[in-house]
Amino acid sequence: MKAYRVLIAKPGLDGHDRGAKVIARALRDAGFEVIYTGIRRTPDEIAASALQEDVAAVGLSSMSGAHMRLFPAVLEALRKAGVEDIPVLGGGVIPEEDILLLQEDGIASVFTPGTPIATIIEAFTDACQKQHQARNR
Amino acid sequence: MGQEYQDKLGFPGRYPYTRGVQPTMYRGRLWTMRQYAGFSSAAASNERYRYLLEQGQTGLSVAFDLPTQIGYDSDDSMSLGEVGKVGVAIDTLADMEILFDQIPLDKISTSMTINSPAMVLLAMYIVVAEKQGVSAEQIMGTIQNDILKEYVARGTYIFPPRPSLRLITNIFQWCSANAPKFNTISISGYHIREAGSTAAQEVAFTLANGLTYVQTALDAGLALDDFAPRLAFFFNASSNLLEEVAKFRAARRLWAKLMKERFQAKNPATMMLRFHTQTAGSSLTAQQVDNNIVRVTLQALAAVLGGTQSLHTNSRDEALSLPTEESVRTALRTQQVIAHESGVADTVDPLAGSWYVEQLTDAVEQEALELINRVDEFGGVVACIENGFIAGQIEDAAYQYQQEVESKERLIVGVNAFQTEKETSVPCCGLIQQWRISRYKRWHGSRLSVIRRRYGDALPP
Structure with a gap:
């Protein structure tokens, strides 16, 4: 498998990054190259990192209920940076009705607590492959 | 009565406080049922607090939103999406006046979950009290004010550790002279455990933080018995019932010994570890949410069997969203059933003398002490924040836990075992x-x- 590079990011002010760090390690152990932004990143900072690091996917984590504002804001920042083809996945305490709205906005996958790591790795692999194929068509 | 009983356990209310900080524990008075809450705006929160007080609640526990906790105004670009989310937004003194409007601050105790800007929020609270004609001497309550765990677990730090410690010491100093009824810190293991630590790590890093605050205050010239009796602790209650009971007992005994042996404490109140407990939010599952009521019951029972002074029980739907009113009520009822129906409050430290529980208590204490000594060898807590030792230990434990879940070495009902096809949705x-x-x-x-x-x-x- 190609070693895809991905960005794990914490938008907003939420400091609960257990999930983000566990996912970062699990992706690393699955063969991904993982960059973790640390906490309290703005959408523009996340988009700049995604662009500069040339990642194949971005994973967002928020536990504070700010996902409805912040996840779409990251999509917008990626558009502004000219890299709207980088898929964005998200996780956190996200109610069912929000998942639908986030997916309509363009978030590729949304994960709630208890999702098996294997499912998340599969979703990242899938998203990275699609992005890779689209860019190299 | 053997010598070993006297040394390791002691009578309830006596050194080393293994069996509890009061001689009669819940036979004298039940623990305080203190549920943490905060709403979007100051006005909405004030309305809820006044309703709770009318219902007979005697204490408030204020949740602030993240911009308030990290020192941003609501209109700062960094506050995008976070305003009023995990608690109430306080930008100005006027907001604080609205928050406590018609709430008599000489009669009500207020717990505020605030750390980096604790001195600002406490100052606002004192000014609101003054405007009500209540002096600082009369106010009662607690500020969390525990910055050290923010760097390794919770994440709402503003300034670096050393200047932050000075701010905390200044608060200790000012309050011991001017607001003697106010608890100036709540040293929190809760968030360390939520970040993934083991039970022994929770005790070790929390007590290590406590020792750091004590040493910093002593270095600033404060007298131990002036500030140490107002130190309070805050622990997590997870689902492993007997290990958690052992953890609370071990924490009490170890703190008493450390205060006596390292700081030559004389005043009993200086050696007593008093603590608040919250059930483990990270143990709640989005799958089969009703199972969470059972988890919270076990966790709350552990806290009570472990001798907590106050307790917050989580709601069953918190892995999905903010809890509904009905879920919050069930969470409170869980405490009331334990208090009034289970019989566990009729006696003191009921698991004492169980071979298994005593052995576990010794084991948690031993492991925690070894970790505290390791932190000391590495130059103390601040050095271990800066060099990443504490955060690394917690992250390793969190990842190991997750791997055990993935491999089904550890079973989580409804998640990696006993799944159901169709999930019932939460009304x-x-x-x-x-x-x-x-x-x-x-x-x-x-x-x-x-x-x-x-x-x-x-x-x-």
């Missing part, structure tokens, strides 16, 4: 639903059609 109570809909309307005004499809005619005009 959404009217108030919360309306609140959520109003949020959608604000954020998705241009896409009302999506919301109408979700909610149909339930959508208010």
